[in-house]
Amino acid sequence: MNTDQFIAKSTLKFVETASFTWQTPSNIALVKYWGKSNPQIPKNASISFTLNNCHTITRVDFIKKEKSDEVVFNLFFEGKQKDEFKPKIAEFFRRVQSYCPYILEYEMTINSENSFPHSSGIASSASGLSALSLCFASMAQSLNIPHDEDFYRFASTLSRLGSGSASRSIFGNLVVWGKHLLIDGSSDNYATPLSSEVHQVFENFQDTILLVDKGEKQVSSTVGHGLMNDHPYASKRFEQASENLSKMKAILSSGDLDAFGNLVESEALTLHAMMMTSNPYFILMKPNTLRIIEEIWKFRKETKTPVYFTLDAGANVHMLFPEMVKNKVDTFTKSKLVGYCKNEEYICDQIGQGPKQL
Numbered sequence: 395m396n397t398d399q400f401i402a403k404s405t406l407k408f409v410e411t412a413s414f415t416w417q418t419p420s421n422i423a424l425v426k427y428w429g430k431s432n433p434q435i436p437k438n439a440s441i442s443f444t445l446n447n448c449h450t451i452t453r454v455d456f457i458k459k460e461k462s463d464e465v466v467f468n469l470f471f472e473g474k475q476k477d478e479f480k481p482k483i484a485e486f487f488r489r490v491q492s493y494c495p496y497i498l499e500y501e502m503t504i505n506s507e508n509s510f511p512h513s514s515g516i517a518s519s520a521s522g523l524s525a526l527s528l529c530f531a532s533m534a535q536s537l538n539i540p541h542d543e544d545f546y547r548f549a550s551t552l553s554r555l556g557s558g559s560a561s562r563s564i565f566g567n568l569v570v571w572g573k574h575l576l577i578d579g580s581s582d583n584y585a586t587p588l589s590s591e592v593h594q595v596f597e598n599f600q601d602t603i604l605l606v607d608k609g610e611k612q613v614s615s616t617v618g619h620g621l622m623n624d625h626p627y628a629s630k631r632f633e634q635a636s637e638n639l640s641k642m643k644a645i646l647s648s649g650d651l652d653a654f655g656n657l658v659e660s661e662a663l664t665l666h667a668m669m670m671t672s673n674p675y676f677i678l679m680k681p682n683t684l685r686i687i688e689e690i691w692k693f694r695k696e697t698k699t700p701v702y703f704t705l706d707a708g709a710n711v712h713m714l715f716p717e718m719v720k721n722k723v724d725t726f727t728k729s730k731l732v733g734y735c736k737n738e739e740y741i742c743d744q745i746g747q748g749p750k751q752l
């Protein structure tokens with residue numbers, strides 16, 4: 395399916411003022427997206443699970459104005475005007491303008507807040523841009539563009555244009571973004587919830603996020619994706635990611651936790667290996683990232699507890715495990731891992747149901 399149908403011809407209804415609020419979670423990829431082409435098309439399909447507690451709440455107020463050539467908007471983050479965030483949002487508006495031409499006819503005020511500490515290194519672009527996209531999709535819906543049945547796909551298309559991984563935050567549970575032969579309905583343009591059978595061991599799956607480094611990343615994801623263009627291992631990596639997604643689909647249905655752990659840990663280390671072998675090369679892991687990984691491996695070996703790690707484009711460690719071992723893992727976290735976290739901070743999260751309109 396292509397997304398031309400979403401390109402709005404004109405606004406179909408007159409709306410003087412409107413206001414929409416969405417709460418949207420972050421997500422953690424199991425098979426990673428790393429490498430893209432224009433306009434925000436992934437080089438390989440990825441799969442993530444949507445989180446529950448790490449979320450952004452965004453309200454957008456629209457007030458009708460004379461149509462102009464420029465997008466007019468105000469931006470507040472956690473109650474404070476944040477002009478430094480404006481260029482990223484302005485770029486998002488440029489990309490979605492053909493889908494939401496009404497943005498030139500309204501003055502918009504965006505108010506956003508995160509449930510997780512600012513600069514915690516948690517990818518706020520996934521939750522932030524998906525929440526914003528849902529507000530814009532709601533506005534499009536109130537102007538009668540596009541059809542209701544396509545609402546979430548439309549929101550995911552907008553969200554992808556803001557940030558690739560944000561396309562997956564539009565849906566709950568397990569979500570695929572990128573065309574893949576084994577995933578029904580999958581597309582490069584928007585994400586799709588995984589519709590195949592998932593073993594009950596993954597129900598309420600847990601993610602404890604160990605906050606190793608809370609500073610600004612030295613290399614943004616966007617730059618990192620760009621470095622995949624001339625990367626010597628790129629084509630092999632994209633092939634491997636696609637095979638890994640097929641394997642992950644089978645693992646999610648069989649409930650084989652050892653195979654799950656082997657695949658997610660390999661995906662995390664491959665992602666970082668891509669960063670270390672780009673030119674320019676870079677390292678986002680910190681000494682404590684490695685210490686935590688070693689502790690997880692030791693604990694798993696000694697206690698036979700099914701607990702695994704993954705990483706996103708940063709130093710924090712996501713520790714993944716089934717709900718049935720939660721007490722054991724919580725005790726392990728408190729006794730062995732908090733010391734490696736900045737200010738002893740970590741976040742207990744789990745798989746979630748996706749966005750909510752407030």
Ligand code: DP6
Pocket residue numbers: 422423425426427428434440517519556557558559560615616619665706707
């Ligand atoms: C390592 O979605 O942040 O977290 O599309 O440039 O905004 P842009 O990149 P972004 O990249 C996320 C990369 C990742 C892996 C993943 O979430 O699949």
